[in-house]
Amino acid sequence: MSLRCISATAPITRLLKNSTSDIMSFNENRRWVNHYAGPDTSVSVICDQFSKFEGGKVELTKDDKSGVAVIKINHPERRNALSGSMMVNLWNAVNELEDWKSGKGIILHSVGETFCSGGDLNTVRQISNPDEGYKMSTLMHNTLTRLHQLPLISVALIQGKALGGGAELATACDFRLFTEKGEIGFVQGRMGVVTGWGGGTRLVQLLGQHRALELLLTSRQIAAPEAVALGLANGITKSSELTEAVEEAKQWLQPKLGHAPQIVHALKQIVATARAVPYEESLLNERQVFAMLWGGDANKKALEQNIKHK
Numbered sequence: 357m358s359l360r361c362i363s364a365t366a367p368i369t370r371l372l373k374n375s376t377s378d379i380m381s382f383n384e385n386r387r388w389v390n391h392y393a394g395p396d397t398s399v400s401v402i403c404d405q406f407s408k409f410e411g412g413k414v415e416l417t418k419d420d421k422s423g424v425a426v427i428k429i430n431h432p433e434r435r436n437a438l439s440g441s442m443m444v445n446l447w448n449a450v451n452e453l454e455d456w457k458s459g460k461g462i463i464l465h466s467v468g469e470t471f472c473s474g475g476d477l478n479t480v481r482q483i484s485n486p487d488e489g490y491k492m493s494t495l496m497h498n499t500l501t502r503l504h505q506l507p508l509i510s511v512a513l514i515q516g517k518a519l520g521g522g523a524e525l526a527t528a529c530d531f532r533l534f535t536e537k538g539e540i541g542f543v544q545g546r547m548g549v550v551t552g553w554g555g556g557t558r559l560v561q562l563l564g565q566h567r568a569l570e571l572l573l574t575s576r577q578i579a580a581p582e583a584v585a586l587g588l589a590n591g592i593t594k595s596s597e598l599t600e601a602v603e604e605a606k607q608w609l610q611p612k613l614g615h616a617p618q619i620v621h622a623l624k625q626i627v628a629t630a631r632a633v634p635y636e637e638s639l640l641n642e643r644q645v646f647a648m649l650w651g652g653d654a655n656k657k658a659l660e661q662n663i664k665h666k
């Protein structure tokens with residue numbers, strides 16, 4: 357484990373006592389400073405290491421006709437926990453989706469009764485030290501941030517419990533649909549850790565700090581109606597049967613994919629950028645995306661048609 361040295365004379369105003377005091381302090385600018393510097397390992401090296409922790413699969417299928425891809429989490433015997441090799445499968449799936457020019461949408465779902473029970477505890481037990489944890493976090497941050505930023509519109513279908521890392525995975529999609537049996541719980545605190553896959557940051561973006569803090573602190577599992585009331589779920593499917601619920605999720609997504617791929621991609625890029633960067637930077641991005649489409653073929657065609665939006 358690499359720790360940066362904390363000098364006794366450094367202007368640190370307060371140290372956390374009896375807990376993480378050796379790795380975290382509050383500096384003179386009233387900002388938290390983490391003194392732990394994780395290993396500087398590249399994601400491809402982490403993938404080589406993590407693919408050896410086997411079990412289950414994450415499968416990607418792309419339908420060029422509808423423009424909708426399906427990411428399927430398939431590890432029902434471990435309640436769809438993500439093993440190291442599944443984390444690598446997901447990383448590869450996102451790489452492939454980044455190159456899918458004709459795609460517009462993604463449905464992320466799993467098989468069986470549980471959406472995802474988080475990290476596979478068999479993998480977790482083999483990497484149970486700060487440096488290995490940092491590597492897992494690096495891989496999952498890379499994968500889930502790129503999933504979140506894809507120019508495709510993503511929906512997670514939560515048909516059972518989404519726990520720990522499973523709840524974090526759900527927050528990396530643009531939308532979440534629950535079945536009546538769907539539940540979500542940020543149980544990391546009960547496991548003696550915090551969110552390791554970027555879900556804490558995304559939860560604050562989704563719900564605001566108070567609601568996010570309450571869910572993280574209590575680790576309580578919330579059912580579909582409350583998830584909708586909080587704004588964490590975007591709807592509840594009529595059916596709890598998996599095949600039918602997946603079909604409903606596709607139907608729910610379809611009206612949002614009516615524009616040409618380049619427009620869907622551009623609109624998603626504006627929204628994804630706005631949630632990730634400061635205001636002025638986001639406006640600059642919006643100007644640039646707009647300018648690239650202004651006077652283009654689709655724009656000229658629409659102008660010629662003299663469309664009325666009555």
Ligand SMILES: CC[C@@H](C(=O)O)C(=O)SCCNC(=O)CCNC(=O)[C@H](O)C(C)(C)COP(=O)(O)OP(=O)(O)OC[C@H]1O[C@@H](n2cnc3c(N)ncnc32)[C@H](O)[C@@H]1OP(=O)(O)O
Nearest residue numbers: 433434435437473474475476477478520521544550551552
């Ligand atoms: C690494 C990221 C980290 C984070 O920062 O968030 C995490 O995600 S930590 C993991 C957090 N998740 C958990 O702690 C889940 C623990 N599991 C459960 O609470 C329950 O198993 C369940 C998910 C509610 C399902 O309950 P049930 O349907 O009654 O099934 P069983 O309990 O009998 O489980 C069947 C089978 O599956 C194994 N299992 C379940 N979850 C995991 C997991 N996360 N990793 C590995 N294996 C898991 C469970 O041990 C059973 O196996 P057998 O005993 O061999 O049958």
